[in-house]
Amino acid sequence: MEPTCLRWPDVQPDFSVAPRVAVQSAVILDPVSDTSTTATDQEEVWLRPSPRLGTMRRVEVLGVTALAAAIVLVMTAIRFVAGAPVDLATAVILIVAIALAGVLSDRWAQRRVRAWAYRERDDDLLVRRGVMVSRLSVIPYGRMQFIDVVAGPIERAFGLATVRMHTAAASSDARIPGLTQIEAGRLRDHLAQLGEAKAAGL
Amino acid sequence: MDPAAIWHRLLPLSPVIRAGRLFVGAVIVFAGTLLPGSHTTESGAITRAVIGVVVIAFGVVSWLVTRWRVEGNDLRIETGLIRRSSLRFPLPQIQAIDVVRPVLARIFGLAELRLRMGGATAGSARLAYLTASHADTVRAQLLALARGTAIQPETQESPERVLVRLPAGRLIGSLILGSPTVTVLVMAGAIAGAAALSPRAAIGILSSSSAIAIGMVTVIWRRLNGAYNLTVAEAHDGLRVRSGLLDTTAETIPRGRVQAVRMVEPLLWRPLGWCRLEVDVAGRQHRGGENNPERRQLRAVLPVGSRQEAESLLARILPDAPRERTRPPSRARWKAPLRFHNLSWGHNERCAVTTTGRLARITSWVPLTKVQSLRLVQGPAQRGLRLATIYLDTAGHSVHAAIRDRDADEAREQLGELTVLCRAARTAQGFR
Numbered sequence: 001m002e003p004t005c006l007r008w009p010d011v012q013p014d015f016s017v018a019p020r021v022a023v024q025s026a027v028i029l030d031p032v033s034d035t036s037t038t039a040t041d042q043e044e045v046w047l048r049p050s051p052r053l054g055t056m057r058r059v060e061v062l063g064v065t066a067l068a069a070a071i072v073l074v075m076t077a078i079r080f081v082a083g084a085p086v087d088l089a090t091a092v093i094l095i096v097a098i099a100l101a102g103v104l105s106d107r108w109a110q111r112r113v114r115a116w117a118y119r120e121r122d123d124d125l126l127v128r129r130g131v132m133v134s135r136l137s138v139i140p141y142g143r144m145q146f147i148d149v150v151a152g153p154i155e156r157a158f159g160l161a162t163v164r165m166h167t168a169a170a171s172s173d174a175r176i177p178g179l180t181q182i183e184a185g186r187l188r189d190h191l192a193q194l195g196e197a198k199a200a201g202l
Numbered sequence: 203m204d205p206a207a208i209w210h211r212l213l214p215l216s217p218v219i220r221a222g223r224l225f226v227g228a229v230i231v232f233a234g235t236l237l238p239g240s241h242t243t244e245s246g247a248i249t250r251a252v253i254g255v256v257v258i259a260f261g262v263v264s265w266l267v268t269r270w271r272v273e274g275n276d277l278r279i280e281t282g283l284i285r286r287s288s289l290r291f292p293l294p295q296i297q298a299i300d301v302v303r304p305v306l307a308r309i310f311g312l313a314e315l316r317l318r319m320g321g322a323t324a325g326s327a328r329l330a331y332l333t334a335s336h337a338d339t340v341r342a343q344l345l346a347l348a349r350g351t352a353i354q355p356e357t358q359e360s361p362e363r364v365l366v367r368l369p370a371g372r373l374i375g376s377l378i379l380g381s382p383t384v385t386v387l388v389m390a391g392a393i394a395g396a397a398a399l400s401p402r403a404a405i406g407i408l409s410s411s412s413a414i415a416i417g418m419v420t421v422i423w424r425r426l427n428g429a430y431n432l433t434v435a436e437a438h439d440g441l442r443v444r445s446g447l448l449d450t451t452a453e454t455i456p457r458g459r460v461q462a463v464r465m466v467e468p469l470l471w472r473p474l475g476w477c478r479l480e481v482d483v484a485g486r487q488h489r490g491g492e493n494n495p496e497r498r499q500l501r502a503v504l505p506v507g508s509r510q511e512a513e514s515l516l517a518r519i520l521p522d523a524p525r526e527r528t529r530p531p532s533r534a535r536w537k538a539p540l541r542f543h544n545l546s547w548g549h550n551e552r553c554a555v556t557t558t559g560r561l562a563r564i565t566s567w568v569p570l571t572k573v574q575s576l577r578l579v580q581g582p583a584q585r586g587l588r589l590a591t592i593y594l595d596t597a598g599h600s601v602h603a604a605i606r607d608r609d610a611d612e613a614r615e616q617l618g619e620l621t622v623l624c625r626a627a628r629t630a631q632g633f634r
Contacts, residue, residue, distance in 0.1 A: 123625050134585075138576040138621050142628060168484060168597035169574035 046117045049160075053116075053178025056158045057109040065102030069095055118176050123198070125165065125191065127174050137174045142198035143167045147191050149184050163187050209269040215310055216331045217261025222306045270329060275347060277317065277327055291327040293348040295319055297459050297483045301337050301452040308450065313337035317344070318483065341454060345439040348456060362437035366504055366515055368445075372476075373429055376506035379470040380425070382418040389415060429505040436518060441481075443503055459483055460519055461572045461598035465512055465565040479504035479512045481519065482598030516567065523567050524550040527557070533587050534607035547605045551623055554594060556603050566603040570620070570627040572596050578617045580610065592617055 076091045111131045119126040124140040144165050151161040155177075161184035162177040179187065268281040277291040300316040307313060314330035315337050332340065377383060389411050397404035432445035440456040462482040471477065480502045503519070504512055516523055527548035535542045540560040547556040549570075557565045577593040584590055590613035592605040608616065 124621065133579060133581045135580075136578040136617070138578075138617065140575070140625065140628070143574045167574040167595065169595035170599070171593065171595045171602065172575040172577075174575065 045121075046119045048117050049113065049176065049178030050180045050183070052158050052160060052180070054110055054113045056154060056160060056178065057113055058106055060154065061102055061106045061109055065098055065105075068098045072098065113178065116176065116178070120187075120190070125174070127165075127176060137172070139165055139167060139172060139174050140198070141191065141194035144191060144195040147188050147195070149188050151181070151184075160184075163191075165191065209271045211269050212265060212329065213312060213331050213333065214265065215312065217258065217265045219304075219306050219310065219312060219331055221257050221261050272344070272347065277344065279327060279329070289327065291317055291319055293344060294350070296344070296348045296456065298456070299341050299344060299454045301334075301341060303334065303446070303450045303452075305448045307331055308448075315340060342439070345454060345456060349439065362435040362442060364433060364435045365518060366432075366434040366507065366511060368429065368432040368505060368507070370430060372506055373426065373432075375474075376471065376476060377422055377425055379468075379474075380422070381468075382421045384470070386415060386418050425505070429502065432505060434503050434515065441503070441519065455481065455483060460569070461596045462569075462601035462603060463516060463519055463567045464601045465516070466559075466562055467564075468562040471506070475508055476506050477504075477509055477512050478502055478506060479515055480600070482596070482601040484597035520553055520567050520569060522550065522552040524548040524553055524555050527555065530589070530607045531609050534589055537583050537587055537589055537607055541606070545606055547608075549620070549623070552627065554603065554605075554620070556594075556605050558604065558606055566601050568594050568596055568601070568603045570624045571631050572598075573620075573624045573627075576617060576620055576624070578613060584610075590614070592620070594620075 072091055072094045076086060076088075080086050108131070112129075115131050115134070116127075116129050118128070123142075124138050126136065126138055128134070128136045145168055146166050148164040148166070149161050150164060155161060159181055160178050161181050162175055163179055163184050165174040166172070167174075176187070263283055264281070267283045267286075268279070270277065270279040272278075272293075273290075275293050277293060279289045279291070281287055281289070296317055296319065298318040300318070302314045302316055303312070304314075311334050312331035313334045314328060315332060316329075317327040319326060329337075329340070393404050393407050393411070396407050427447045427449060428451070429445055430447035432443065435442045435444070437454075440454050440459070442452065442454050444450070444452040460481050461484050464480045464482065465477050466480065467477040504515055507515075525548070527546040530542070530545050534545065538545065541558055544557050544559045544563045547554065549555065551570070553567055553569050554573075555565065555567045557563060573594050574597055575595045577595065578590055579593060580590040584607065588610045589607045590610045591607060592613055594603040594605070596603070605613070605616070
């Protein structure tokens with residue numbers, strides 16, 4: 001794995017596309033952290049999922065769209081073979097609609113991918129996400145009970161993994177998808193280490 | 203007698219009591235065939251006898267292979283004949299201890315001891331059954347071990363100070379004004395109305411709604427049974443809540459195990475100034491056990507009481523609840539029209555309080571030491587109105603404290619402040 005993938009210094013947080021609120025909250029939260037970071041390196045501290053997550057989401061959308069289109073085609077073909085009257089116009093309209101839906105959901109998925117960001121601070125991890133509903137979670141290291149690294153078949157094909165943080169509260173549900181497996185491993189070890197050092201009882 | 207040294211067994215009567223519940227069920231199921239007039243075949247009787255014997259035999263075997271003892275700081279329970287399991291329950295992680303006594307166990311003077319453990323995957327340890335006095339002693343000893351003090355042989359029930367006693371009259375009044383009763387009344391009204399129009403339709407409605415009615419009556423009964431004669435007392439090992447009409451439960455919540463407190467003021471109780479005070483404790487709900495009382499994860503320490511009583515009780519559970527509360531900006535009315543008049547929140551360095559609720563007013567207190575994580579959430583409607591909600595996640599299960607519909611800038615500032623306060627609270631508690 002190329003070492004540049006450990007962090008993405010080249011991928012600056014793209015605040016122009018990220019939801020306005022999340023960006024502001026990041027700025028507001030900064031005075032809180034003990035690290036007296038200057039405004040310039042604050043921006044570097046926000047890390048984002050691998051750019052490959054965007055590709056993965058695109059492939060997923062493409063797969064679903066292709067499947068839907070294939071179903072329409074097969075249905076039309078069956079009717080044609082069976083000798084039933086074939087309504088070509090409807091089939092074409094359906095396929096166009098499916099293609100349009102695919103393009104729109106891809107755009108949406110890309111926006112969502114860009115909305116993910118996380119930041120390791122001295123005492124807690126910040127995770128922000130969401131386009132429609134924007135969320136910013138603050139999870140203290142000491143509260144993490146265990147950390148999962150999960151990679152489904154599609155994620156594995158792209159060399160990605162999802163890191164899940166579990167606290168004693170069921171509603172916490174913090175996760176970061178689309179990390180390279182190296183970064184996921186690093187994050188897991190780092191969080192586990194910090195969690196051990198700062199563990200808090202129930 | 204050092205309890206750490208020897209293995210204990212449960213009482214030999216335990217399988218009988220356990221089977222007793224099944225037996226009662228079986229009698230109800232087979233009641234039809236037992237009636238005179240219905241012809242009971244010999245094979246049917248044999249089947250029943252065989253089922254009975256098998257149930258008893260299973261019970262006896264399960265009793266034979268079960269033993270428990272205290273090892274250092276753990277409670278160890280060994281059980282199982284074919285799949286032998288040895289369970290270890292670390293006592294310092296106890297969230298609450300219950301002494302549960304179903305009717306049948308009460309008749310024989312027995313009690314079940316149940317330990318609620320923390321953690322999402324941990325279940326509860328159960329010792330069923332011990333004699334009632336032994337159960338109390340074991341509870342006192344386990345609580346002493348949980349606190350880290352050595353058990354003396356004379357470790358017994360510690361003296362307690364009664365905080366609240368619930369009069370039966372008020373409990374019944376509260377049940378009459380509760381939602382199940384209202385449902386039953388509405389249904390009765392609907393049936394009466396239908397009967398006036400066409401008796402035939404009324405019979406149809408009656409037969410179809412009888413299941414719901416039975417369900418509602420069961421709910422009312424369960425509440426009455428659960429909260430009857432409730433006493434809340436404070437002892438040095440924690441808060442003790444005792445209640446029950448037929449089945450009794452005595453719960454001990456050690457100090458500092460309360461994850462959140464909630465006060466509910468239903469609409470119908472508002473004119474009487476009544477409210478309900480509930481305490482949330484960590485630990486997973488244990489479903490499908492043989493006894494029902496454990497279903498009540500969220501324990502009402504005061505099923506019905508005046509505001510004054512609730513506040514004095516709250517002062518004992520959370521000594522430093524914040525007094526002042528602020529209201530959300532008035533534009534939040536557009537986002538939450540029904541909730542708006544109930545929304546407010548306040549905090550100090552120890553505790554946060556939020557109010558919400560559409561019909562009933564729900565006030566939740568969360569000690570900042572118990573906050574697991576914080577979330578700032580802004581939905582599309584909120585973005586349009588420049589509002590945001592902060593959620594305080596706790597390890598409890600039923601209290602969801604949310605600071606709803608605040609001004610977005612204020613919410614961001616408060617999120618930062620709460621993060622710092624929670625960290626300070628954790629540090630003060632001795633953790634980092």
